[in-house]
Amino acid sequence: MAMLEVKNLAIQFGGLRAVDNFHISIEKGQLYGLIGPNGAGKTTVFNLLTGVYKPNEGVIKLDGVDITGKNTIEINKAGIARTFQNIRLFKGLSVLDNVKVGLHNQNSYDTFTGIFRLPRYFKVEKAMNERAMEILKVFDLDKEADLLAGNLPYGKQRKLEIARALATDPKLLLLDEPAAGMNPNETQELMDTIRFVRDHFDMTILLIEHDMRLVGGICEELTVLNFGQVLIQGETSTVLNDPAVITAYLGE
Amino acid sequence: MKMNKTTKNNMITYLMVIAAYVIVQTMSSTGHLSRLLSGLLVPICVYTIAAVSLNLVVGFSGELSLGHAGFMCVGAYASSIFSNIASDMPSVPRFIIAVLIGAAVAAIFGVIIGIPVLRLRGDYLAIVTLAFGEIIKNIINILYVGVDSEGLHVATSSQNFHVAADGKEILKGALGISGTATLYKDLRDYFFLIGVILVLVTLFIVQNLVNSRTGRAIMSTRDNRIAAESVGINVMKYKMIAFVISAALAGVAGVLYAHNMSMLKVSTFDYNMSILVLVYVVLGGIGSLRGSIIATVILYALPELLRGFATYRMLIYAIVLIVMMLFNWAPAARDWRSRMMEKFFGKKNEKEAA
Numbered sequence: 001m002a003m004l005e006v007k008n009l010a011i012q013f014g015g016l017r018a019v020d021n022f023h024i025s026i027e028k029g030q031l032y033g034l035i036g037p038n039g040a041g042k043t044t045v046f047n048l049l050t051g052v053y054k055p056n057e058g059v060i061k062l063d064g065v066d067i068t069g070k071n072t073i074e075i076n077k078a079g080i081a082r083t084f085q086n087i088r089l090f091k092g093l094s095v096l097d098n099v100k101v102g103l104h105n106q107n108s109y110d111t112f113t114g115i116f117r118l119p120r121y122f123k124v125e126k127a128m129n130e131r132a133m134e135i136l137k138v139f140d141l142d143k144e145a146d147l148l149a150g151n152l153p154y155g156k157q158r159k160l161e162i163a164r165a166l167a168t169d170p171k172l173l174l175l176d177e178p179a180a181g182m183n184p185n186e187t188q189e190l191m192d193t194i195r196f197v198r199d200h201f202d203m204t205i206l207l208i209e210h211d212m213r214l215v216g217g218i219c220e221e222l223t224v225l226n227f228g229q230v231l232i233q234g235e236t237s238t239v240l241n242d243p244a245v246i247t248a249y250l251g252e
Numbered sequence: 253m254k255m256n257k258t259t260k261n262n263m264i265t266y267l268m269v270i271a272a273y274v275i276v277q278t279m280s281s282t283g284h285l286s287r288l289l290s291g292l293l294v295p296i297c298v299y300t301i302a303a304v305s306l307n308l309v310v311g312f313s314g315e316l317s318l319g320h321a322g323f324m325c326v327g328a329y330a331s332s333i334f335s336n337i338a339s340d341m342p343s344v345p346r347f348i349i350a351v352l353i354g355a356a357v358a359a360i361f362g363v364i365i366g367i368p369v370l371r372l373r374g375d376y377l378a379i380v381t382l383a384f385g386e387i388i389k390n391i392i393n394i395l396y397v398g399v400d401s402e403g404l405h406v407a408t409s410s411q412n413f414h415v416a417a418d419g420k421e422i423l424k425g426a427l428g429i430s431g432t433a434t435l436y437k438d439l440r441d442y443f444f445l446i447g448v449i450l451v452l453v454t455l456f457i458v459q460n461l462v463n464s465r466t467g468r469a470i471m472s473t474r475d476n477r478i479a480a481e482s483v484g485i486n487v488m489k490y491k492m493i494a495f496v497i498s499a500a501l502a503g504v505a506g507v508l509y510a511h512n513m514s515m516l517k518v519s520t521f522d523y524n525m526s527i528l529v530l531v532y533v534v535l536g537g538i539g540s541l542r543g544s545i546i547a548t549v550i551l552y553a554l555p556e557l558l559r560g561f562a563t564y565r566m567l568i569y570a571i572v573l574i575v576m577m578l579f580n581w582a583p584a585a586r587d588w589r590s591r592m593m594e595k596f597f598g599k600k601n602e603k604e605a606a
Binding site: 050052071072073076077081082084088089090091092093097100101102104105107108109110111113114115116117121124125128146164165167168 | 257456457460461464465466467468469471472474475476478479480481482483484485486493539
């Protein structure tokens with residue numbers, strides 16, 4: 001069974017059908033790419049998958065469970081985590097605390113326990129610290145754990161966002177233009193990180209990207225979106241050489 | 253490492269409050285404290301509690317609330333009514349229950365007001381909290397409460413307000429509640445101590461809350477609402493927790509205020525009071541509890557200490573406000589401060605000052 005199964009997804013903003021008849025099927029452990037020219041509706045698809053927008057039509061199934069129409073929080077609990085095109089970190093919190101916010105629903109104690117420092121507080125906090133440091137180490141951020149997230153350099157902020165998303169223990173990770181604004185070296189490093197995340201966390205990853213080197217380098221399958229509709233779907237090498245895709249990107 | 257740093261920081265704040273208490277108490281017992289100054293001690297505690305609790309909403313959950321005086325008002329009146337009804341009880345347990353009642357009633361109002369208000373954002377939220385503060389004030393202004401052998405009487409006008417001869421009228425509309433302080437004659441000399449203890453309790457609650465799972469969730473909703481939801485944080489729930497705890501603690505401030513006054517009048521809890529508390533929070537540094545305390549002490553005592561300057565008093569007060577704001581927020585001043593910190597305390601404290 002596919003990890004993510006989307007059928008006939010559509011949303012309309014006023015007279016504009018931003019996404020129409022969108023379908024995708026991602027197997028567990030796959031690295032899947034969603035590409036398309038600007039304004040094609042890629043981020044809208046992400047927003048539909050994560051419950052920011054409610055679809056007008058269609059069904060979204062995660063690991064066999066129907067999550068259509070649920071809100072962001074429920075969907076995150078069901079197992080979809082995401083990063084954002086424009087980085088959205090908790091800038092006033094430390095790097096470690098950013099990841100610990102991601103662990104919020106995994107390790108739980110109530111407000112009363114927190115205020116009065118009952119034994120459970122120390123136990124859970126210790127477990128959270130250990131887990132958070134473990135995740136930070138994967139992204140080579142453990143040395144910056146005490147820094148404010150807002151003070152990290154750009155590339156590391158991107159990584160921290162992925163780390164925070166992973167902390168929620170998702171089944172499916174959505175990355176919205178993870179390489180945006182990165183130089184070629186950073187992009188190369190990011191590709192290694194994404195591959196490592198997939199193998200190390202046994203993760204299924206769907207990513208939006210404009211950097212064709214990254215897409216061609218790590219994605220196994222691609223879906224090309226144009227004007228809100230699926231233009232073509234298939235293996236990366238086939239898709240990238242398809243004349244229709246080249247036309248969509250470069251024009252006639 | 254991280255743990256120890258915040259714990260150390262919290263300890264410094266507690267120690268600062270305790271040290272201030274010890275110094276003031278020694279001065280007072282050796283007769284070095286003027287009557288004027290010793291009259292300020294309890295109100296300073298009141299405003300410190302109010303500022304620290306408001307900082308929880310403004311600094312940590314990132315919502316501008318202008319109705320803080322409303323919650324203080326609710327706490328003050330609920331607890332005073334209780335103290336007057338239960339005047340036969342020994343004063344210590346009575347006061348403790350009064351504090352709990354003040355906090356609980358303010359918390360209930362926090363929930364009632366929080367439900368509609370927290371759906372709003374930014375300026376709208378500020379304006380609506382301001383309105384709620386005024387509504388609370390105006391409702392209490394027309395409320396009459398009395399008790400007699402038949403039980404509790406509540407009315408909204410003096411015509412409908414009848415208390416039997418054996419009973420007593422507690423709250424008389426705009427005239428307010430008088431004589432609450434006289435019910436606590438035996439505690440009179442300890443009110444400053446009680447105030448300091450309540451400040452410490454408030455600090456304990458807010459500091460521990462902020463450094464817990466709930467506190468992180470609250471701050472995450474402040475820093476980025478959309479991202480917070482994307483990692484499964486229920487934004488409304490955590491904004492609500494911050495708002496209600498803040499309201500409850502404001503209620504405690506109101507209790508202390510009410511029990512220190514011989515006359516409790518609702519007109520004191522106007523929006524000027526809310527703004528005043530907000531000024532303490534902003535000038536002390538949004539999100540800095542220690543700053544809130546220091547700013548409250550300085551800015552509350554200042555107008556009184558400046559009485560010698562007569563008409564220039566408010567001018568000097570205004571200048572001090574501006575200087576404090578620059579000192580706390582201007583980039584050049586912050587640089588200078590962190591350089592000074594480095595010079596005197598070594599490199600270690602550099603990050604903390606920045």
